[in-house]
Every structure is written in C-alpha cells, then in structure tokens.
Amino acid sequence: MTGSIFSIKNVSKSFKDPKSGDSLPVINDLSLEIKGGDFVSIIGPSGCGKTTLLYQMGGFLRPDEGTIHYKGQPVLAPHPERTVIFQEYGLFPWKTVLGNVEFPIKARGALPAERREIALKYIKMVHLNGFENSYPHQLSGGMKQRAGIARALACQPEVVLMDEPFASLDNITREIMQEEILRLWSEVGKTFILITHHLDEAIFMSRRVIVMDARPGRVKESVEIDLPEPRTPEVKSHPRFAALKKHLTRSLREEVEKTIAFAKEPVPAAEVN
Amino acid sequence: MKILKKALPFFAVLLIWELLFRFGLLNEYLLPSPLSVAKAGLALAGSGELFLDLFASVKRVLAGFLAAAVFGLTLGTLSGYGRSLSDAIMPLCEFLRPIPPIAWIPIAILWFGLGDNPAYFIVFIGAFFPIFINSYWGIRESRLMHLNVARNFGASRFLVLTDVLLPGSLPRILHGLRIGLGLGWTSVISAELVGAQSGLGYMIQMNRVMLKTENIIAGMVTIGLAGLLMNYLMLLLEKRLLTWRKDTLRSAETAEA
Ligand SMILES: Nc1ncnc2c1ncn2[C@@H]1O[C@H](COP(=O)(O)OP(=O)(O)OP(=O)(O)O)[C@@H](O)[C@H]1O
C-alpha cells in the first residue's frame, strides 16, 4: 500500500503458559496501516496486547500468523531505523547521560569526537544540557524519560515506538513532556507511535488514535483526530476535542468492561510488564 | 566516630581477654595474655621475621589470585555469553567446586614439591571458583531489556560485551574477586601449614612445635589484619568503580568502609 510505512496484515500472536501448556491468544487477526510521518496512538484495556504489538513492530517478537512489513520489507529483527522506548526507558545505569545517548552512535561505528558532538546536540534538544555527566539514578523520572528519548533520537530512527513513556510522571511534567515530544516530532519529521492509557494524551498528541479490543486484541476502530496543528494546549478546550474524547471514552469503556468480566475467570499467565 | 564504632568490638574482646587472664582463668600455655602476644608480635616485627613471612604469603596469594582472576574472568565471561561453552564446562566446574582447597594440598605437594609452587596452585584453586561463578552469573543475569536496547541500536556482539554485559555485571564480578581474594588468603595459609618453609602459615606451625603460643597468636592476628586490609582495599575498589550504583542500593551504605 503506498504511503504506509508499516503494513500489518492479519497478525495473530499467542503465548504458551509454561505450567499448564495452554496457549493464550493475545492478538487475533489484527490489521493496521501506518502512514510515514504520522503520529499514531494506540489505546486499549490493560492486557489487550499493546506491548506485544509494539514488540512485533520493533522486531523483538515474531507474529505466529500474518505479516508485518516495514517499508515493504518483512520485519524479522530489531533495526536502528525503528527504535523502541521501553516501558522503563531501558537506560544503562552504568553510563552517564552522555554515555547513554552516545551508545547508538557508537553502535553504528562513529568516531568518539563525532559521537560526542551528535549526542550533545540531542541532549540539548531535550533540555538536559548540564546533566551530561549524571548517572540515571541521579535523574528525576522526567529527566530519565528525556534521556531515553534523546538516546532514541540519536539513533536517527525513522520510527519511534513508545510504550507508555509518561506513565511514571506527574501531570504537569507529563504535559510538558507531551509538548516536547510534539515539538521533536515536528522538528525531526519522523513517525511516532505511542501506547498510552490516557485518552487526553492520545487525542492531544496524535493524528490518529487506534482503539484495541479486549484480549485477544485487534483494531476496534481507528479515529482520525482532525484537530488543528501544530497542537498547542489550547486544542484541549476545542469543542471537537470534547466530542472526540466522549466518543473514545465510550469505545474504550466497552472494552475495559469486557476485560473486567473476563478477569472473573482464572487468568492463565502473568503480565509481562 | 565511625572508625571508633568499628574498633570498639576489637577493644571489647581484648579487654575481656585481658580480664580473664588477670583473674587467672587462662592457662598461659594455651592462651597467653594480649599483652604478651603484643610483645611477641613487636619482637617478631622488630627482628623483621614477621615481615618476611608476611611478604612470602602475600606474594603467593597475589600470584595465585592474579592467575585465578585472569582465568576465572575470561572463562566465566565466555561461558556466560555462549551457551555451548557453559553447557560443556559447568558440570565439570560444579563437580570440582565442592572439593575444598585444602583437599588439594596433598596432590599439590606431590606435583609441585614444597615452597611457592604448590601454594600458587592452592590459591588458584581457592580463588578461581568464586571469580568464575560470579562472572558467569553476572553475565547470565543481565537484564533482557538492556540487551534488547543494544540489539535495537544494532550493536555488535563485541560492543554488547564491553558496553552492556561486562559493566552490567561488574558489581557481581567485583564481588567475586573480593570473595576470591579472601578465599585465596585462607588457602595460602592452609597450604603453608604443611607445604612450605616460609610464610605466616609455616610460621604459626613452627611456633606450635616450639610451644610459643604467643607467637602463634601474633601470627594469627597478622593473618587476620592482612585479610581485613585486603577486603578493605577491594571494597574501596568496588566503591570507586561502581559510582553509578551509589545510593541505589542498601549495601552501598555497608560498602562505605
Ligand atoms: N512473554 C509472555 N509470555 C506469556 N504471556 C505473555 C507474554 N507477554 C505478554 N503476555 C500476555 O499477553 C497479554 C498481553 O500483554 P501485553 O503486555 O501486550 O498487554 P498490554 O496491552 O501492553 O497491557 P498493559 O496496558 O497493562 O501494559 C497479557 O495477558 C500477558 O499476560
């Protein structure tokens, strides 16, 4: 399909419970197209397979059935063009901020001087200058988050895949980070895919919001967010924003209720995250 | 203040010991007073004898420890990284590991005669296993998320080793080195009890034959102090190399020697 950077067709994935040997279907016949340069959010009830989907797009997991194509090529393994920001950021605690951000540049074989220069540029971009030599344990949650983003961008990816990146942040920091990510998105012109539980966040940031069914997940609906761009906090008081939120709330609520009904039956496997 | 707190138990033991002696509860040949031990120690130190023995033991422990560190780290890292190597050598290691270093002394004397060589060997045996096992598990228990991050960025196997696996397991590796050095030190003393003509182990054994209990205890105190110092230096090294872990662990407090 032209214009699609990701083309996901009829993907199914299940996990085997090591004890009982039962197989738990997590994603069932999911299809999705994602346009290059878009900002897309994925929402859905907890345990519906969002992280699993993201890992498959990143190349960390293979679908049991169906195909995932990235720029027309099947996704078989992780690749620097598609960078995942994991739920816990995955910063290396033994490296400083600079060391962490330099890592992807080092991995592609750049010389130390060049490495440093590029890394400093991205550190500045996320406003972490002055903290180059701090270790992750010395940073606040929001700063770790930004360091993770700087590292992902330093890899110069085409696609940034983010798994609930703001989950551990307070509301104000979260809003600031949302705006920063949007700024970065418009600056670097890449594709951003965001998993989130926050409807406001999904609507505010995205051009498109994908709602997933209760497990086994598939795309329930795909909602175009036709709000003006560039997004500023003012769009949150736009009447269209409220309408979209109302619609998405209802849609998501149905699925969450299904999940809660399911949960009364025994759950076969522990959650990954 | 802190150092005072740490020295207090030492003084308490000395005090009780001295008091027991004063009340005539100790047999002088079995346990002389701390004062006569101190005197004996000073005399041995003054004549230089004590230092010759100390240096002989330290030389042996360092040589054996260094060899164990090189082998243990290399083998542990490689078998932590590559499944097939660990499958091949782990059972052998787990079979050899429970055989204590002292149990190797007879065969070591048979193989290497008396003197430095059997001691090097015994130290090697004592120090190797903690170093090997800890570096193996350090690498093995690296966090999958960090490996995934490295894979995502297209890092080579070599870069994964140098920048992810090794630094990530450094706490465990350093711990193994510290335990290894401690075990190496106890091993060298055991080896010298029977297989050497110098060293602190030999020295205390000779003094038993001559019934000089105060010299035996002075020797034991020296062994203890040297072990304490080595452990302290290793902890210092850990603290130096693991600044990134500071404040994140409760043990960081204890490591502050
Ligand atoms: N490696 C695994 N082995 C077994 N089961 C797994 C594994 N990974 C995920 N699962 C199961 O798959 C289901 C979906 O997990 P996933 O992490 O994709 O959900 P999610 O939508 O990201 O949830 P959340 O919003 O809570 O993060 C869960 O029921 C989980 O228990």
Ligand SMILES: [Mg+2]
């Ligand atoms: Mg998840």
